[in-house]
């Protein structure tokens with residue numbers, strides 16, 4: 001049996017939704033990025049047609065000082081109608097700050113690995129769920145949609161293999177708590193296509209496919225192959241990061257998410273619609289790469305800009 005039914009995926013004239021991670025997952029690892037550069041990045045991403053942009057995170061500035069200006073970013077961006085500007089919120093304090101900064105929606109972030117949960121948010125999986133309950137109640141009261149992340153779905157930097165049953169269990173808890181979508185994170189980018197497919201299939205036994213997103217880091221260069229392997233299962237939401245920016249401060253050595261430009265190029269090539277202008281996106285990625293004084297992490301953008 002073939003790994004992926006390419007003809008089925010190629011015939012699907014449907015739309016894919018991309019959640020842009022560059023300004024949060026991308027920049028949370030970069031020191032001393034001026035607030036103005038973050039704002040310029042977010043505005044240029046919206047100009048390129050991205051409708052879902054993670055703009056920052058309201059976490060402890062002692063843990064992630066790089067995101068300490070998230071309120072300024074959210075308060076100062078020129079917003080476009082129809083664009084969702086989201087922020088990570090680990091607890092009620094973070095939610096209140098996000099509300100004050102007028103985040104359109106927030107995201108809670110848990111993990112399928114106890115060790116990663118402890119290192120990333122300083123509590124066990126069970127304690128994190130307890131912390132999320134009052135946040136979910138507040139979000140409901142304020143009519144703010146909440147997205148949920150599950151980290152380490154294809155492996156953990158501290159524990160290695162993670163049981164897919166645990167990924168499905170945590171995903172179902174976040175879904176039943178009221179998260180409108182669960183993003184499954186290969187935090188350290190070690191997954192390969194069959195494993196990614198099997199993991200997604202197992203999670204769909206507990207959470208409907210149209211409530212799931214895939215969030216693949218590209219550390220081992222497998223992210224695009226993993227997405228291709230999962231596309232024909234019906235998943236239509238992917239997280240990615242312009243110019244491949246990023247990494248997680250609590251997953252040493254992990255590189256950024258799959259570059260959005262590379263994802264868009266593949267999807268458009270398969271006849272799938274994203275609503276994104278690839279040339280504008282490539283320019284946005286190049287501008288922030290130049291600002292950070294680093295090579296552009298997107299192969300597609302590098303090729304397009306060399307023309």
Ligand SMILES: CC(C)(COP(=O)([O-])OP(=O)([O-])OC[C@H]1O[C@@H](n2cnc3c(N)ncnc32)[C@H](O)[C@@H]1OP(=O)([O-])[O-])[C@@H](O)C(=O)NCCC(=O)NCCSC(=O)C[C@@](C)(O)CC(=O)[O-]
Nearest residue numbers: 058059060063090093094109120121122149151185187248
């Ligand atoms: C969760 C905590 C806060 C627990 O950290 P803690 O130390 O256990 O929290 P605490 O409640 O004891 O508070 C300690 C101090 O932090 C402050 N504080 C407490 N909460 C907040 C807040 N929301 N905003 C601002 N300040 C806050 C609080 O006020 C206090 O300040 P002090 O009295 O010492 O001056 C901490 O562990 C933390 O901030 N962790 C965030 C780590 C992080 O941001 N990681 C990266 C994002 S996750 C990721 O990248 C993965 C993902 C989502 O992309 C998916 C994937 O790829 O897998």
